[in-house]
Amino acid sequence: MEIRHAEPADYGRVIGRVNTWWAGRDMAPMLPRLFFVHFEGTSYVVDDEDGQLAAFLIGFLSQTDPHEAYVHFVGVGPERRGEGLGRRLYERFFADAVAHGRTTVRCVTSPHNEASVAFHRALGFDVERIARDYDGPGEDRVLFVKRLA
DSSP, X not given: OOEEEOOGXXXXXXXXXXXXXXXXXXXXXXXXTHHHHHOGGGEEEEEOTTSOEEEEEEEEEOSSOTTEEEEEEEEEOGGGTTSSHHHHHHHHHHHXXXXXXXXXXXXXXXXXXXHHHHHHHHTTOEEEEEETTTTSTTOOEEEEEEEOO
16 A cells, blocks of 8 residues: 555545544544645555555644654554554654654654554654643643654
8 A cells, every 4th residue: 555645635535534533532623624735745645455545644844843843643544453554654754754854753642542652652752741731621641752863
């Protein structure tokens, strides 16, 4: 399966699956269309052999720190998990970040999402800290950082 840059036309395909992929949690508000319009060059999708969405990663180059990049959202279809698609998407993002002079990648996840915490640690991310109320009252987050070679 080929990784390609996300396009505005991919928005509907992704947003139509994101809540289902997160077991009915309302995740769609975290992924507005603007990511598919303004961050095509650092966001990616993977389609399966039948042209169905298999995985995606939404990331961007920091506008504040010229050494950093950020992964905002990544998802792999439940039936495709364990195939290495998430790792491949991150590796593509890392390579593109390095090509743009970035030396650090950041991302966050919920401390309750143990699978996500383990996945990011396996990718070489370090836990920078647990941030209380990061996304509002009661919305704690694990802040990850990865130094790129």
